[in-house]
Amino acid sequence: MAAWYQDLRTDNGPIISARVRLARNVTKYPFRTKLSEESAKDMIAEATAAIKDDHTEWANQIQVIDPATYTENDKRMFLEKHIISPEFIKNDLPKGLLLQNDFNVSIMINEEDHIRIQTISPGDDINASWEMANRIDDLIEESLEFAFDKEYGYLTACPTNVGTGMRASFMIHLPMLEKTGQLKNMLPAISKFGIAVRGLYGEGSESMGGIFQISNQVTLGKSEQDIIQGVQSVAKNLIDKELWLRDKMMDKHRLDIENNIFRSYGILTYGRKATVKEAMDMLSEIRLGYALGILDLPKPYKNIYQIMMEIQPGHLLWVAEETVGKILNETEQDIMRADHLRRNFSRN
Amino acid sequence: MAAWYQDLRTDNGPIISARVRLARNVTKYPFRTKLSEESAKDMIAEATAAIKDDHTEWANQIQVIDPATYTENDKRMFLEKHIISPEFIKNDLPKGLLLQNDFNVSIMINEEDHIRIQTISPGDDINASWEMANRIDDLIEESLEFAFDKEYGYLTACPTNVGTGMRASFMIHLPMLEKTGQLKNMLPAISKFGIAVRGLYGEGSESMGGIFQISNQVTLGKSEQDIIQGVQSVAKNLIDKELWLRDKMMDKHRLDIENNIFRSYGILTYGRKATVKEAMDMLSEIRLGYALGILDLPKPYKNIYQIMMEIQPGHLLWVAEETVGKILNETEQDIMRADHLRRNFSRN
Numbered sequence: 001m002a003a004w005y006q007d008l009r010t011d012n013g014p015i016i017s018a019r020v021r022l023a024r025n026v027t028k029y030p031f032r033t034k035l036s037e038e039s040a041k042d043m044i045a046e047a048t049a050a051i052k053d054d055h056t057e058w059a060n061q062i063q064v065i066d067p068a069t070y071t072e073n074d075k076r077m078f079l080e081k082h083i084i085s086p087e088f089i090k091n092d093l094p095k096g097l098l099l100q101n102d103f104n105v106s107i108m109i110n111e112e113d114h115i116r117i118q119t120i121s122p123g124d125d126i127n128a129s130w131e132m133a134n135r136i137d138d139l140i141e142e143s144l145e146f147a148f149d150k151e152y153g154y155l156t157a158c159p160t161n162v163g164t165g166m167r168a169s170f171m172i173h174l175p176m177l178e179k180t181g182q183l184k185n186m187l188p189a190i191s192k193f194g195i196a197v198r199g200l201y202g203e204g205s206e207s208m209g210g211i212f213q214i215s216n217q218v219t220l221g222k223s224e225q226d227i228i229q230g231v232q233s234v235a236k237n238l239i240d241k242e243l244w245l246r247d248k249m250m251d252k253h254r255l256d257i258e259n260n261i262f263r264s265y266g267i268l269t270y271g272r273k274a275t276v277k278e279a280m281d282m283l284s285e286i287r288l289g290y291a292l293g294i295l296d297l298p299k300p301y302k303n304i305y306q307i308m309m310e311i312q313p314g315h316l317l318w319v320a321e322e323t324v325g326k327i328l329n330e331t332e333q334d335i336m337r338a339d340h341l342r343r344n345f346s347r348n
Numbered sequence: 349m350a351a352w353y354q355d356l357r358t359d360n361g362p363i364i365s366a367r368v369r370l371a372r373n374v375t376k377y378p379f380r381t382k383l384s385e386e387s388a389k390d391m392i393a394e395a396t397a398a399i400k401d402d403h404t405e406w407a408n409q410i411q412v413i414d415p416a417t418y419t420e421n422d423k424r425m426f427l428e429k430h431i432i433s434p435e436f437i438k439n440d441l442p443k444g445l446l447l448q449n450d451f452n453v454s455i456m457i458n459e460e461d462h463i464r465i466q467t468i469s470p471g472d473d474i475n476a477s478w479e480m481a482n483r484i485d486d487l488i489e490e491s492l493e494f495a496f497d498k499e500y501g502y503l504t505a506c507p508t509n510v511g512t513g514m515r516a517s518f519m520i521h522l523p524m525l526e527k528t529g530q531l532k533n534m535l536p537a538i539s540k541f542g543i544a545v546r547g548l549y550g551e552g553s554e555s556m557g558g559i560f561q562i563s564n565q566v567t568l569g570k571s572e573q574d575i576i577q578g579v580q581s582v583a584k585n586l587i588d589k590e591l592w593l594r595d596k597m598m599d600k601h602r603l604d605i606e607n608n609i610f611r612s613y614g615i616l617t618y619g620r621k622a623t624v625k626e627a628m629d630m631l632s633e634i635r636l637g638y639a640l641g642i643l644d645l646p647k648p649y650k651n652i653y654q655i656m657m658e659i660q661p662g663h664l665l666w667v668a669e670e671t672v673g674k675i676l677n678e679t680e681q682d683i684m685r686a687d688h689l690r691r692n693f694s695r696n
Contacts, residue, residue, distance in 0.1 A: 255620060255679070255683065256621075258620045259619055259620035259686075262619055263615045263618060263619045264621050265612075265618050266615045266617055266618030266619060267611045267614045269614055270610040270611060270613050270614030270617075272603060272607040272611075273603055274603075275606045277462070331603065338607075
């Protein structure tokens, strides 16, 4: 099975991935802030059993991971792969992670809520993500009773998740809207629709390489389908604007756009060091150039977003420690990053 | 015969070329500011005859050019090739140009002085240039009597040339002295030795690509050998400092230096437009990288200084008008410049 970030088809369009996250709490335990260590362990055991006791082919290939065995590098890499959340490595309670082999499904136990189901699909197929999350939700509910209020819906640790407990999101590449500053102007209007536009690594994170996460802020008083449609509608609007802007800019500034793209490609294939920001900006140009048909990529090539993840500090540190047993300083990371880019993009 | 700027060996060291210029005036005509059109024409005829009547193999291959037949593009290109001077195309008197096929010798008639003999050799061989200039000087003196004063020496239009009428100069690539700002600090001391450091196109011209012209300012009260030794001595000093600085910087900042060189190479081989300044800066990095053994160049390759000349506006305009009969605007020049760089440096 291939991970969502290995799908080469998504490089052609702005949408990289579609994610659904469901927050659930079980009635028999207090919410996480009041959860004892003992109960936290029971929680992990019961949620794990709810999945693994199913013994379907799917359930059998779910890995059960104890995050306490993670190194700092493991955690950083898993964060960068969007498998776990920053919150998941913050609090001190015992935790569990159930992970589908291809990383497209991860279930965090004792994150902010008792259970967080996360499913990611390549491209814009958010319905696939929703169906998968829904099936897992049903499966767990066969064994565990979820905290649910007739009026409010699912009860969650943070009131912003009460209701469906759902966050639906797209990861989108919007280089032209960002570069021209037009995205900034659109944010207030988007916010009024109850939709948030965030950077690469979610809440409070900076945008890098023109990558944004578009997700619902409201979970209450709406059905899951309404939430999905709301996010889809705003995403479609953003993408339409991005594509319209690409056309317009190509009409007016084709030479400058081509020059930027090819210069980025030249630096990627020859540079000897690169910061994360430099690398992300160049990869964004390459991704835009590929989508515009300006630049072809050396075959065989990797999904560009996969490379965007691979050049993040956690990935580099993880690989270096696994392969040469060395903790890289910042300059060494910059060198390794440039090496990795050269290996992936050079035609020589 | 190869032109001085085609010699591939000079790319290894800082010195690109060695030039000698002799200013001469003949006694039978008034100095140029008082020269009639009639006498100017006679001057051209007599100086031309002094060379061509020699009928040696050398004299036979000297082209006799009437600069009045030059287009604006011809003039600009010849200026950029250092064959003629800005002064030569300024005043309105009839002029003559005697040009050796390989461009290593040019004799301007009715520039600032009646006769200006210029010889250029590749690399640091200024004695070769001096011997050639001296032979031509003797040859012309067989036919024409030069204005010469026992006390002062050769008399010239501008008092700064009185004496030997000689300017000896090196064209030198000093990227590290320039980048670190150390060259600027050295200029006052150099000036005290009667030596001038000028930009790529002589007096008043800006430096580009780390290229400088080092020449004597004093022509009076010194022998030609003294002048040459003075310029050689300052040039040697500058080169020693440049090479010492390269070593030192490579010890301390090898990664940054390599990164700059390779990024420049990447942009050169992929960029779609480039200004003169951008191109010169990148070519300077390439030349430095080649000299340092960091970068090898695709074979067959051209002398880098030759490419520095070829991407100047006059060269581009000349080629475009000759090949496609078109006068390029600035953007078209930037595109053609980038194309030319790609063609010369790409490995694909």
